[in-house]
Amino acid sequence: MSVIQDQVKVSGYGGQQGPGETNYINHSKGIMSWLLTLDHKRIGLMYMIAVLTAFLGGGLCAIALRTMLYMRSAPDVAPITTGTQDVYNQLFTLHGAILVFMFIIPAVPAILGNMILPLMLGAKDVAFPRLNLLSWYCYMAGATFFLFVLLSGGLDTGWTFYTPYSTSTSTSVAAATMGAFILGFSSILTGLNFIATIHMLRPAGMGWFRMPLFLWALYATSIIQVLATPVLAITLMLLAAERILHVGIFDPALGGDPVLFQHFFWFYSHPAVYIMILPGMGIISELMATFCRRQVFGYSFIAFSSIAIALLGFLVWGHHMYTSGQSAMTNAIFSLITFSVAIPSAIKIFNWLATMYKGSISLATPMLYALAFIWLFTIGGLTGVFLGALSLDIMAHDTYFVVAHFHYVMVGSMLTSFIGGMYYWWPKMFGKMYNETVAKVAWFLIFFGFNLTFFIQFIAGSQGMPRRYADYLPEFAIYHQISTLGSYVLAIGLFLVLYNWIQSLVSGPKAPQNPWGGNTLEWHTSSPPPHENFIEDPHVTEPYEMRAWDYDESIDGYVYDKAKAIELDKQSQH
Amino acid sequence: MSNEQKHTGDTGHGDNHHPPDHPAHLAHHFETPEQQFESGKLGMWVFLATEVLMFGGLFCAYAIYRGNHQDVFLYGYGALDKMWGATNTVVLLASSLTMAWGVRAAQKGQQKLLLTMLFLTFMGGVGFMCIKGVEYKAKWDHNLFPGTMNAFYYEAGQPKYPEKLEHAIEFIDGRNSGGNSGGEVQGGGGHGLLDADVPYDESPAIEHDAQQVGHDGAGHIVSASPVILTASFGAPADMSTIKPPASPADMGVNDAVIDHAGVLTTPSAEHTQVLWRDLSSAEQKKVHLFFGIYFMMTGLHGLHVLIGMILIAWLFWKAKKGAFNKDYFAPVDIGGLYWHLVDLIWIFLFPLLYLIH
Numbered sequence A: 001m002s003v004i005q006d007q008v009k010v011s012g013y014g015g016q017q018g019p020g021e022t023n024y025i026n027h028s029k030g031i032m033s034w035l036l037t038l039d040h041k042r043i044g045l046m047y048m049i050a051v052l053t054a055f056l057g058g059g060l061c062a063i064a065l066r067t068m069l070y071m072r073s074a075p076d077v078a079p080i081t082t083g084t085q086d087v088y089n090q091l092f093t094l095h096g097a098i099l100v101f102m103f104i105i106p107a108v109p110a111i112l113g114n115m116i117l118p119l120m121l122g123a124k125d126v127a128f129p130r131l132n133l134l135s136w137y138c139y140m141a142g143a144t145f146f147l148f149v150l151l152s153g154g155l156d157t158g159w160t161f162y163t164p165y166s167t168s169t170s171t172s173v174a175a176a177t178m179g180a181f182i183l184g185f186s187s188i189l190t191g192l193n194f195i196a197t198i199h200m201l202r203p204a205g206m207g208w209f210r211m212p213l214f215l216w217a218l219y220a221t222s223i224i225q226v227l228a229t230p231v232l233a234i235t236l237m238l239l240a241a242e243r244i245l246h247v248g249i250f251d252p253a254l255g256g257d258p259v260l261f262q263h264f265f266w267f268y269s270h271p272a273v274y275i276m277i278l279p280g281m282g283i284i285s286e287l288m289a290t291f292c293r294r295q296v297f298g299y300s301f302i303a304f305s306s307i308a309i310a311l312l313g314f315l316v317w318g319h320h321m322y323t324s325g326q327s328a329m330t331n332a333i334f335s336l337i338t339f340s341v342a343i344p345s346a347i348k349i350f351n352w353l354a355t356m357y358k359g360s361i362s363l364a365t366p367m368l369y370a371l372a373f374i375w376l377f378t379i380g381g382l383t384g385v386f387l388g389a390l391s392l393d394i395m396a397h398d399t400y401f402v403v404a405h406f407h408y409v410m411v412g413s414m415l416t417s418f419i420g421g422m423y424y425w426w427p428k429m430f431g432k433m434y435n436e437t438v439a440k441v442a443w444f445l446i447f448f449g450f451n452l453t454f455f456i457q458f459i460a461g462s463q464g465m466p467r468r469y470a471d472y473l474p475e476f477a478i479y480h481q482i483s484t485l486g487s488y489v490l491a492i493g494l495f496l497v498l499y500n501w502i503q504s505l506v507s508g509p510k511a512p513q514n515p516w517g518g519n520t521l522e523w524h525t526s527s528p529p530p531h532e533n534f535i536e537d538p539h540v541t542e543p544y545e546m547r548a549w550d551y552d553e554s555i556d557g558y559v560y561d562k563a564k565a566i567e568l569d570k571q572s573q574h
Numbered sequence B: 001m002s003n004e005q006k007h008t009g010d011t012g013h014g015d016n017h018h019p020p021d022h023p024a025h026l027a028h029h030f031e032t033p034e035q036q037f038e039s040g041k042l043g044m045w046v047f048l049a050t051e052v053l054m055f056g057g058l059f060c061a062y063a064i065y066r067g068n069h070q071d072v073f074l075y076g077y078g079a080l081d082k083m084w085g086a087t088n089t090v091v092l093l094a095s096s097l098t099m100a101w102g103v104r105a106a107q108k109g110q111q112k113l114l115l116t117m118l119f120l121t122f123m124g125g126v127g128f129m130c131i132k133g134v135e136y137k138a139k140w141d142h143n144l145f146p147g148t149m150n151a152f153y154y155e156a157g158q159p160k161y162p163e164k165l166e167h168a169i170e171f172i173d174g175r176n177s178g179g180n181s182g183g184e185v186q187g188g189g190g191h192g193l194l195d196a197d198v199p200y201d202e203s204p205a206i207e208h209d210a211q212q213v214g215h216d217g218a219g220h221i222v223s224a225s226p227v228i229l230t231a232s233f234g235a236p237a238d239m240s241t242i243k244p245p246a247s248p249a250d251m252g253v254n255d256a257v258i259d260h261a262g263v264l265t266t267p268s269a270e271h272t273q274v275l276w277r278d279l280s281s282a283e284q285k286k287v288h289l290f291f292g293i294y295f296m297m298t299g300l301h302g303l304h305v306l307i308g309m310i311l312i313a314w315l316f317w318k319a320k321k322g323a324f325n326k327d328y329f330a331p332v333d334i335g336g337l338y339w340h341l342v343d344l345i346w347i348f349l350f351p352l353l354y355l356i357h
């Protein structure tokens, strides 16, 4: 590093990159230079391709499901065939399993986390680059198992694999559990890597409380990944043993206890829902700061609420089992703790709102997604609290109300924050800008289509429409029709995003180093970054002190004024 | 510095841009050897946490079934050989000692001692696996492998392999009555193990079990959490102080707990020599569960020993090539941590499985 520093003496940075400079993408060529890469940015890109492919697969299942339900819209005419029902069961299982294990859990940490975390730390890489590559291979191996499941009889247990059905169905449960098991390892390796990286590779001058909030969120996520995933691993292993050897631990026919499976499963899977949402919340914190051009309001509250969510999330798994025969006392306790999880979530929402208050908000595409997030997460989170209330959940359990709840948090919140994050860091990752108009139209279609699809499901659920059914009574037809139409709008919006991204790659204008004026360290290097991330050690200051970045019209981006930054930093120290 | 220049030091793929002032073992993204060492250690500790949680799931399953089916465990553990178990404990403890010694040797740069210690540790692993093999062989001979391979496996309420079952009962009963100082086996041996004229479901223990049968299937489906409560207290010698709640339904506690408390009120001294006929017919059908749990726990642990051995073999090979010295011994240190954890888990497995009363 020192050699490099001696040669590059710049007082500020942020201009256009000179032509012919190499970056991490064109730094070396050939497929093997990708498959054997240890560069976190390239691994992030490989994850992006794999994870988005899974998203496409799981998404197509969803469209098929909604279409099947639409076609049942005259359910009183002809009885549904068992064949159709089987197809439906397989589709919703694959939809859920693929999207949970292969999309929503890895999406933000493995794509954006890998890409951005070391950059935000001003580091050259994650702590264990080899493990990082291994985690990608684990992901691919797990995905292969799922492909095998697809080709060998499918799976019809639901993504939850509940016993005793999963011990008796003839579909490929063992292969699917092995797939999820291996995917779990990829998740553990990512989490482990991030914990070590955040602890060990922070640059001089970046204490814990000068860390961008995205990193706090990834840190909290990693804690959950590391502590909860192994429990899923052992559960799935026991389930596989159950299938292959008939050991009987979960199988009531052999003296086992199927509810034990539910306990184990939710001990992982409730914390897992925070694996999904926490990194998304981290993205929102970044977007709020940058696009309101303000210090995030209540920085330490947001930081600690991530940790609080991570820890409390381990204590509420029983709220998925109110109707599984838990004692009333157990139910009541789980219900109470469930309510308490809503507190740190609400803290974040209020802090973001306070950040916007009197900020100078710019409605760039990423910010639109952040606004959508706040709207949708509020609905999703609050309905979660409804469901946490015992009396309501006894009625709403296993209805479309639950389906609507978790789609509001998983799709409405997590997916929007992911796409928002992708748009935000897109110029950094690829060095290209995208068409802002297309991006905004796509945003609108997604937001509108999503609400059309899922809001109505709250109503259907509260009227008693059960989940995971291929058939329904005539009075539910209208809900299903509207919901299906909404899902088409949503799908068109998502494809438009894809088009937007591809078009940007093909013919997008060159991105400046810092198009938004953010001050976290990834903006202190060129777009896309060079192979070694930083030519010059970045200047560490308060993460959200953006006043040292001045807008330069000629490049449509921001340029750093280091002298001003040092001055501002001095002031803030007093 | 131009890009081409930077690449002259490359060995193999393009990611290896080693800054010139770094020692060879220091990866390019770390500033100092200490930072790298500490990172590696932190990483391993975090990984060990995942291992603990993974085994934690198994221990939890163990606790629930042990609490739920005391007698089944007291009966089944008779098939295990305490001597071999204890020997293996000593072997693993010794190998942990040699491992620690090896780490110390590495820190002090004592190459020869390091090699010796790694070798001894590896041999500890070999010894452990051999003994485990002997034990597994014995289980195999008596048809005690898990699941459908188990002599105690029942299908639709009937033993799947009546002959193998008889043999296995003889084996375990023999061990359970032989090893204990209780003298005369109470109740006399009036009935055969599987006498043709005593239908299976009317074994003498049936009264003891009368209530249990009723909710055995469905009842246990709803029993998971209350059972955790009882199980976590273990089985104190005198459980007569534990009273069933006045009205279980009111408290939302299901019947299984009462049954369970009923079982527990039997003074535990009697439990040390549980014979087949002491088991209720419902419990008899669950004996195979004990072996399921035994094999899951020891099997997963054995797998970890194997992984640890591979790790140590790799360390040995590296050490042989002179990769470690006073300034660089992190892999030995970190590999040692893993080996100690594998050892530690066995320290819990041994009493839980072999030393029940």
Ligand code: HEM
Residues within 6 Å of the ligand: A160, A273, A274, A276, A277, A319, A320, A338, A339, A341, A342, A345, A380, A381, A382, A383, A384, A385, A387, A388, A389, A393, A396, A397, A398, A402, A405, A406, A409, A410, A414
């Ligand atoms: C504000 C905090 C939240 C609370 C209080 C909450 C509460 C609940 C409750 C009580 C249920 C059980 C409903 C039932 O099955 O009867 C549930 C289901 C679910 N929640 Fe949430 N939730 C919250 C946030 C989230 C988040 C952030 C996610 C994901 C990103 C999520 C994903 C899910 C999923 C996937 C299910 C259904 C699982 C299934 O049965 O397949 N929840 N939630």
Ligand SMILES: [Cu+2]
Residues within 6 Å of the ligand: A269, A270, A273, A316, A317, A319, A320
């Ligand atoms: Cu939950």
